[in-house]
Amino acid sequence: MQIKILSDELASRIAAGEVVERPASVVKELVENSLDAGSTRVDVKVIGGGVKSILVIDNGMGIPPEQITTAFERFATSKIDESSDLISIPTLGFRGEALPSIASVARVAVVSMSVGASYGAKYNVDFGEAGPVGKIGTPQGTRIEVTDLFKNTPARLKFLGSSGRELSRVQSVLATLALVNPDVAFNLVADGRERLRTTGSGKLIDSMAGIYGEKIADQMIPLESDASGAFAVDGLVSSPSLTRANRTYITISVNGRYIQSRRLSYAIEQAYHGFLPDRRFPLALLRIRTPLEDVDPNVHPAKAEVRFLREDLVFSIVQRAIRGVLSVSAPIHEIGSSTTVASYGSTGTREVRISSRQGSLVEKSDPVLKTVQTKSSEIEDDIASKFYQSGPTPREALPVLRVIGQTHETYIVAEGPEGLYLIDQHAAHERVTFELVKHRYDNGGSEYQSLLEPLTVDLSPGLMTTAQEHQEDLNKVGWRFEEFGKSSLILRSVPGPLSAKVSADGAAEVLVEVLDELALGGSGDTWNHRLIATIACHASVRAGQVLSIDDCKNLVRQLEGAVRPNTCPHGRPTIVRLRVNDLEREFKRR
Numbered sequence: 001m002q003i004k005i006l007s008d009e010l011a012s013r014i015a016a017g018e019v020v021e022r023p024a025s026v027v028k029e030l031v032e033n034s035l036d037a038g039s040t041r042v043d044v045k046v047i048g049g050g051v052k053s054i055l056v057i058d059n060g061m062g063i064p065p066e067q068i069t070t071a072f073e074r075f076a077t078s079k080i081d082e083s084s085d086l087i088s089i090p091t092l093g094f095r096g097e098a099l100p101s102i103a104s105v106a107r108v109a110v111v112s113m114s115v116g117a118s119y120g121a122k123y124n125v126d127f128g129e130a131g132p133v134g135k136i137g138t139p140q141g142t143r144i145e146v147t148d149l150f151k152n153t154p155a156r157l158k159f160l161g162s163s164g165r166e167l168s169r170v171q172s173v174l175a176t177l178a179l180v181n182p183d184v185a186f187n188l189v190a191d192g193r194e195r196l197r198t199t200g201s202g203k204l205i206d207s208m209a210g211i212y213g214e215k216i217a218d219q220m221i222p223l224e225s226d227a228s229g230a231f232a233v234d235g236l237v238s239s240p241s242l243t244r245a246n247r248t249y250i251t252i253s254v255n256g257r258y259i260q261s262r263r264l265s266y267a268i269e270q271a272y273h274g275f276l277p278d279r280r281f282p283l284a285l286l287r288i289r290t291p292l293e294d295v296d297p298n299v300h301p302a303k304a305e306v307r308f309l310r311e312d313l314v315f316s317i318v319q320r321a322i323r324g325v326l327s328v329s330a331p332i333h334e335i336g337s338s339t340t341v342a343s344y345g346s347t348g349t350r351e352v353r354i355s356s357r358q359g360s361l362v363e364k365s366d367p368v369l370k371t372v373q374t375k376s377s378e379i380e381d382d383i384a385s386k387f388y389q390s391g392p393t394p395r396e397a398l399p400v401l402r403v404i405g406q407t408h409e410t411y412i413v414a415e416g417p418e419g420l421y422l423i424d425q426h427a428a429h430e431r432v433t434f435e436l437v438k439h440r441y442d443n444g445g446s447e448y449q450s451l452l453e454p455l456t457v458d459l460s461p462g463l464m465t466t467a468q469e470h471q472e473d474l475n476k477v478g479w480r481f482e483e484f485g486k487s488s489l490i491l492r493s494v495p496g497p498l499s500a501k502v503s504a505d506g507a508a509e510v511l512v513e514v515l516d517e518l519a520l521g522g523s524g525d526t527w528n529h530r531l532i533a534t535i536a537c538h539a540s541v542r543a544g545q546v547l548s549i550d551d552c553k554n555l556v557r558q559l560e561g562a563v564r565p566n567t568c569p570h571g572r573p574t575i576v577r578l579r580v581n582d583l584e585r586e587f588k589r590r
Contacts, residue, residue, distance in 0.1 A: 020101050020102055020105060020149075022050075022160055022161075022166060022169060023046065023049055023050025023051055023054060023149060023160075023166050023169070023170055024050070024166065024169035024170045024172070024173045026050065026054050026102055026106075026146055026149065027044060027046070027050065027054060027056070027170050027173055027174060028173045028177070029098035029099075029102065030054070030056040030098075030102075030144055030146075031044065031056060031173075031174065031177055032177070033098065033099075033142075034056060034058035034060050034142065035060075035177070035181060035184065036060075037058060037060025037061045037062070037141075037142065038060050038061050039058035039059050039060035039141065039184060040059060040183065040184055040185065040200060041058065041059050041184065041185045041186075041187075041200065042056065042057070042058045042184060042185070042186050042187070043055075043056070043057045043058075043186075043187045043189075044056050044057075044170075044174060044186070044187065044188045044189070045057075045188075045189045045190075046167065046170055046188075046189075046190050046191075047190075047191055048163050048191070049160075049161075049162070049163035049164065049165070049166030049167040049170070049190075050149065050166055050167065050170050051149050051150070051157075051160065051163070051166065052147065052148070052149075053145065053146070053147045054145070054146040054147075054149070054170075055143070055144070055145045055146075056142075056143070056144050056145075057141065057142075057143045058141045058142055058143075059139070059140060059141040060141050060142060061114060061115050061140075062112045062113045062114035062115060062117070062120075062140055062141055062142055063110075063112040063114055063121070063142060064114040064117060064121075065114070065117065065119070065120070065121035065133065065135070068110065068112060068121045068123045068133060069123060069130065069133060071099055071110075072099050072100050072103055072108075072123075072125055072130065073100060102146060103125035103127075103128060104127065104128045105127065105149065105150050105152060105153055105156070106127070106146045106147065106148055106149045106150070106151070107124070107125075107126045107127065107146070107147045107148050108124065108125045108126075108144065108145070108146050109122070109123075109124045109144070109145045109147075110122065110123050110124075110142065110143070110144045110145075111136055111138050111142070111143045111144075112138070112141070112142040112143070113138045113139060113140045113141060113142075114140070115140060119135045119136070119137065120135070120136045120137060120138035121133055121134070121135065121136065122134045122135075122136045127151075127152045167190050167195075170188070170190075171188060171190075171195055171196060172248075174186060174188050174196055175196060175211045176251055176258050177258065178196065178198045178207055178210065178211060179204075179207050179208065179211055179251050179285050180251065180253035180256065180258050180285070180287060181207075181256070182198070182200070182201065182202050182203055182204050182206060182207040183200055183201075183202040184198075184200050185197075185198060185199055185200030186198045186200070186210075196210070196211065197210055198210035198211065204222075204234075204235060204236055204285060204287075205217055205220065205222070205236065207285075208220055208236055208285060212283070216238075216242065216283065219238060219239045219241070219242045220236040220237065220238055220239070220242075220283070220285075221236065221237050221238070221239060221325055221326070222234075222235075222236060222325075223235045223236060223237055223286070223321055223322065223325055225287075225289070225321075230289075230290070230291050231288075231289065231290050231291075231294075231313060231314065231317055232288070232289045232317070233286055233287065233288050233289070233317055233318050233321050234286075234287055235284065235285045235286040235287050236283075236284070236285045237268075237282060237283070237284045237285075237286075237322050237325065237326070238282045238283035238284065240272065240275040240276055240282075240326065240566075240567060240571070241333050241573075242282070242283060243276055243277075243280035243281060243282060243283075244280070244281050244282075244283060245279070245280065245281070246281060247265055247269075247281050249281070249282075249283040249284070250265050250268055250281070250282070250283070250284045250286075251284065251285045251286070252264050252265070252284075252286045252288065253286070253287050253288065254288045254289075254290060254295055254306055255288075255289060255290060255292060255295060256287075257306070259306050261306070263311065263315060264286075264288075264314070264315065264318055267315045267316075267318040267319045267322075268282065268284050268286070268318065268319075268322060269281065269282075270319055271318070271319045271320075271321075271322035271323045271326065272322070272326065272571075273529055273571075274529060274533070274564070274567065274568075274569045274570070274571060275326055275564075275567050275571050276571040277570065277571040277572060278570070278571070280571070284322075286318065288314060288317075288318065290308070290314065293309070294308060294309040294310060295307070295308060295309070296308075296309075327563065327564060332421075332566055332573075332575055332576070332577050333566070333573040333575070333576045333577070334576065334577050334578070334579065335422075335576050335577065335578045335582075399416040399417045399421075400416060400417075400560070401414035401415065401416040401421055401556055401560070402414055402415050402416065403549065403552045403553045403556050405549060405552065406425070406546070406547050406549075406552055407422075409543070409544050409545060409546050409547075410424065410425060410426075410543040410544060411423060411424060411425065412425055412428070412547070412552045412555065412556060414556060416577075418577075418579055418580050418581075419577045419578050419579040419580050419582075419583070420577070420578045420580075420583070421575055421576070421577050421578075422575070422576050422577075422578070423555075423556060423559065423574060423575045424543075424568075424572070424573070424574055424575070425541050425543070425545070425547060425552075425555060426540055426541055426542055426543050426568075427567075427568035427572050427573065427574040428555055428556075428558075428559045428565075428568075428574040428575070429540035429541045429555055429558075430533075430536045430537055430540040430568045430569060430570075431536075431559065431562050431564065431565060431567070431568050431569065431574050432555070432558045432559055432561075432562055433497055433535075433536040433539050433540050434532055434533055434535075434536035434568075434569040435562050435563055435564070436497075437477060437495070437497060437532050437535055437536060438528075438532045441476055441477055441528070441532060444476075446475075446476050446477060446478050446495075446496075447478060447495065447496030447497070448478035448479075448480060448493040448494065448495060448496055449478070449493060449494055449495075449496050449498075449499040450480075450492060450493045451491065451492060451493060451494070451504055453504075454490050454491060454492050455490075455491045455504050455505070455508055456484060456488055456489070456490060456491070457481070457488060457489045457490075457491050457508045457511060457512065458487060458488050459487055459488065459489065459512070459515070460487070461486075461487060462519060463512065463515045463516070463519060464483075464486070464487050464489075466515045466518050466519045467481070467489060467515055468483075469518075470515075470518050470527075470531075473528065473531065474511075474514070474531075477495050477531065477532065477535060478493060478494055478495030478496055478498075479491070479493065479494060479495065479511055479514075480492045480493040481511075491504075491507075491508055491511065494507035494510075494511075495507075495535050495539070497535060497536070497539035498510060498535060498538055498539050500539070501538060501539050501540070502538055502539075506538075510534065510535070510538045513534055514530075514531055514534050514535070517530040517531065517534060518530070518531065529569065532569070533569035533570060536569055537569075537570075541555075559574065559575070
């Protein structure tokens with residue numbers, strides 16, 4: 001075939017394929033234009049999932065009558081000019097492709113009144129064929145109706161989903177825009193039925209309530225930003241007790257633009273590491289602010305992705321901000337309710353003496369293990385003392401509890417403010433052990449126990465490489481070994497906390513499990529967490545183990561001194577509460 005230039009009509013229809021995939025794409029482009037026009041109210045009405053009709057009405061600045069035809073020309077835009085560098089773009093759209101692309105695959109009728117104009121203008125474009133411009137009396141703002149979408153491209157039409165499915169996508173797009181623009185009132189009506197409404201109050205929590213409901217909004221934790229910084233993040237993140245099975249409830253905007261970013265989504269997930277169980281995801285609404293010149297929005301046809309000049313810095317800011325607020329606000333789970341109880345706060349302090357040894361809760365039974373401390377008891381006690389002093393006081397982390405006893409050889413029963421508390425003895429001890437080992441790890445201290453007889457551990461070639469790469473970190477937590485041949489290690493010591501709970505062979509199995517975890521990869525913080533969490537899990541008391549009342553009290557006191565006492569390192573709750581009000585209601589006292 002000969003090389004030739006495409007007609008304007010065909011070129012427009014091809015370009016439309018990049019911008020207009022389905023009705024939701026049309027809604028996104030039109031509503032973003034409304035937002036760029038300074039609208040404080042946007043009403044959207046759709047029929048047949050948006051295929052039959054999409055109507056968007058705003059109260060923005062409007063289009064001047066003499067410019068209304070130009071708005072439908074390809075590459076026409078008011079948002080950039082020849083002096084623009086295509087990087088420092090403050091608006092949501094700038095390509096100048098949306099309106100002509102939509103008009104090439106649908107019938108478009110626009111009515112607009114610009115600021116200061118004495119009359120409005122009306123203009124129709126049917127599948128690329130422009131009509132005359134007329135005068136009309138209308139309120140300030142713009143009204144655009146799109147009908148018969150893809151009627152002239154039946155191949156594209158047949159790839160759309162059902163009306164319900166397309167409506168779901170429209171609702172999702174509008175919900176996202178409403179979440180990141182709390183100062184704009186949004187309304188969506190589908191086939192005569194209202195589907196979405198936000199107030200435009202300017203408060204993120206109100207937008208969250210309008211989209212997800214008051215119950216979910218009440219469980220969100222505010223994330224405050226530093227207004228003075230060039231890089232900042234604010235928004236709302238969910239309590240660890242409020243989770244979803246996928247990532248679709250994570251909403252991120254950068255400089256007011258909604259984006260999709262796997263890396264930033266990963267930053268959010270990593271911030272929750274240790275607070276949530278595996279394969280559960282938080283709800284989050286994040287607004288990130290960066291210098292405009294640090295973000296390139298011109299990397300995706302639908303403007304859904306951006307490129308950061310300093311991506312690692314943004315990743316770190318997001319992760320630290322969320323992690324910090326979760327550490328302070330992690331709640332106590334309640335029995336029989338999806339709601340949570342806020343952490344207790346008090347200016348009071350109370351001294352709690354906690355030994356750096358965890359042996360009072362476990363039995364030493366393996367004669368092969370012999371304790372050899374790498375540091376003196378005084379130094380180890382000093383490390384533990386600094387660890388507990390660095391966290392919140394007991395009254396700030398957990399309520400003061402009075403231990404009653406143990407039930408089902410698994411749960412410690414205690415009473416405290418406003419109710420009855422059940423503590424999972426394994427999860428609680430796992431949290432205490434994890435934080436103590438991690439503190440020693442972070443501060444260069446370690447505790448190991450030498451084996452009376454060195455043990456040979458056989459590894460697969462892949463795990464052998466992992467052991468070599470992470471030998472220094474494994475040494476820091478107490479595993480001392482040397483290579484023996486091509487695929488074996490000579491294990492000479494194990495982490496101190498493990499010695500009281502597992503045999504030498506068992507400790508070797510834990511090492512293999514740790515190496516499997518490390519082989520999964522991830523950031524240094526992630527695999528350090530997995531490394532220490534695995535040790536803590538195997539070193540902790542188990543369900544089914546009988547504890548004396550003194551052991552129960554000792555464990556609860558240690559949990560009160562933990563920095564993050566409400567979940568184990570794997571995200572399971574350590575403690576749940578049954579409120580007095582619930583008890584009284586069940587016993588018909590109220």
